[in-house]
Amino acid sequence: MDEVHVAAPPRRSLGAWLLIAVPYFWLFLFFLAPFLIVFKISLSQTAIAIPPYVPTFDLAEGWQAFTDSLSEFSLENYVWLTEDALYWKSYVSSVSIAAVSTFLTLLIGYPIAYGMARSPQSWRPTLLMLVILPFWTSFLIRVYAWIGILKNEGLLNQLLLSLGLISEPLVILNTNLAVYIGIVYSYLPFLVLPLYASLERLDGTLLEAAEDLGCPSWKAFWKITVPLSLPGVIAGCFLVFIPAVGEFVIPDLLGGSDTLMIGKTLWVEFFNNRDWPVSSAVAVILLLILVIPIVLFQNQQQKMAEKEG
Amino acid sequence: MKVKSLLTGVAALSLLGGAAFAQDRTVNVYNWSDYIDESILEDFTKETGIKVVYDVFDSNEVLETKLLAGGTGYDVVVPTGTFLARQIQAGAFSELDKSKLTNMGNMWKDIEERVEKYDPGNAYSINYMWGTTGIGYNVGKVKEILGEDAPVDSWDLLFKPENVEKLKDCGVFMLDAPTEMIPAALNYLGLDPDSKDPAEIEKAGDLLKTIRPSIQKYHSSEYINALANGDICVAVGWSGDVLQARDRAAEADNGVTVEYAIPKEGAQMWFDQMAIPADAPNMEEAHEFLNYIMRPDVMAKASNYVYFANGNKASQELLNEDVIGDTAIYPDEETVSKLYTTTPYSPKVQRVVTRTWTAVKSGQ
Secondary structure (H helix, E strand, O other): OOHHHHOOOOOOOHHHHHHHHHHHHHHHHHHHHHHHHHHHHHOOEEOOOOOOEEOOOOHHHHHHHHHHHHOOOOOHHHHHHHHOHHHHHHHHHHHHHHHHHHHHHHHHHHHHHHHHHHOOOOOHHHHHHHHHHHHHOOHHHHHHHHHHHHOOOOHHHHHHHHOOOOOOOOOOOOOHHHHHHHHHHHHHHHHHHHHHHHHHOOOHHHHHHHHHOOOOHHHHHHHHHHHHHHHHHHHHHHHHHHHHHOOOHHHHHHOOOOOOOHHHHHHHHHHHOOOHHHHHHHHHHHHHHHHHHHHHHHHHHHHHHHHHO | OHHHHHHHHHHHHHHHHHHHHOOOOEEEEEEEOOOOOHHHHHHHHHHHOOEEEEEEEOOHHHHHHHHHHOOOOOOEEOOEHHHHHHHHHOOOEOOOOHHHOHHHHHEOHHHHHHHOOOOHHHOOEEEEEEEEEEEEEEHHHHHHHHOOOOOOOOOHHHHOHHHHHHHHHHOEEEOOOHHHHHHHHHHHOOOOOOOOOHHHHHHHHHHHHHHHHHOOEEOOOHHHHHHHOOOOOEEEEEHHHHHHHHHHHHHHOOOOOEEEEOOOOOOEEEEEEEEOEOOOOOHHHHHHHHHHHOOHHHHHHHHHHHOOEEOEHHHHHHOOHHHHOOOOOOOOHHHHHHOEOOOOOOHHHHHHHHHHHHHHHHOO
16 A cells, blocks of 8 residues: 555544455455365365365364474375376466457457447447346357257358358357357356446447547547447456356356367366365365456556556 | 965064064165155155155266265265275275075076176165166157168267267267266276276277267266257167156157167166265164065066166066066076176276266367
């Protein structure tokens, strides 16, 4: 925090403290505590037992047993992750699939959000409703439906064949292309909604002023609309990118056998290898990969905002 | 017969009386999906007054993860032999109280002996169903592509690159289960399918890698629909599942004929076993349920419904002809002699197996 601002800290009442305590308590309960448990397991070793790792803490065995088991912790699992190329390949491939999908989602989502924000006031609730409507059907079923559309004898191929556009059915299902389609389709509303919110609030008089001063509309769009909608773009992209990196269902159902994603690798570690410690280590690293850049980015943003202020 | 039905009638009456005293007797059963005739559960409740809470899973891995996390709340679960063995070792199950299992004598000694490998003395489990892992294929399309003498009764269909390459465009699926596919490859190479030698496992991996470009997908349940709809030509699959696809295709009358073959080189034989978790809340009811399942008429009803063979000798005379008479379900002596079983891998070898499998699937 900046020194100048700290000079006169506002006195907070008990009520205000309580109000702040609630979200912190929430974060502790649903983020920090589970994370610490996962982190603890990532330092353990597998065993054929219930639960399938050692050491486990049993308070009944007293303090000595507790400290003894602490010495059994090791970073072995993290070392293992660096030794096998599979893991970093999965991370890199997940991040790149998520990045490409996010970009495609933005490409499709921006015109949609823009169109919605520019539409007559009376249409907007209906359009908003249409964006939210798919959520009323289970995510799993919607992804499954794409199998029916994309498969060799699926709706898409039948349509293209009957139109004479192609002579051989396109192989889309079980490829990375199908994964992109699945992610873009599934996460589009997450991008459109925040983007729409920021575009709708955009002050129309700025565009009118630009036009009055002889600025062509494409330039006005580029100089005014795009920068002002940037917070919405960033929020929307994060909402797509972060869950897409860890996505499991879409690559499992639509992807091919060579679609390498960290969600699938983690599943294999957890269920097929029964290696809870290594899968926990994979999860901890995944979290770091996602959290660190975002924290850095936000710090950067804050600094920029303070400079401008 | 008459005496018997009278006796059951009396038994049912007295049990109904008993049920009035103990209203809330329940048994929580966790079984594979599509794996029982639901009327068996209703009949059980009618006879014993015990309410059945029935829940389903679709992979051994999911069941195992729940068992190893502990506190599942289930009273009866149905793992496959290899998984059962490891779970017994982990202390996941309670030993059966055989004094309560009076129908134990109905079980098939041959199957019990084979299960010894996983559950010595059959101390923790009873057999529910057993089957094989073989090849399901679309008869019309395979013959169209490979000719009338296509090697549909042999692993050559899959493991010979020149065959599988031709089938590629039509669609070939493989189970996403290394514990099924690596033994199959080992067996085809003339090695011990139960080999724990990393070098041999590697060899099996190499064989699987050479045909990988022709495999459209590795998945353990999608092939049922895909075969039935005629979307794919060949799938490595579990006997009963392929037969389900066969029946669905026949029902849909879509011109697709699906058949199941146990390859002549041999195939894996597996056993789904009913067991009671160590922390089961209703031990008494779980035993009553197992005992009921072991009744010949109940077991016959189950097999007639799901098209899997069961481990109950006494039930065989009550089976429909299209079950007991189908060699895809109850293979003949000669075929049985070629079936092999596998044992669980140690954690270290398991890692080699899974890593090999990931390499096969991802081509990395």
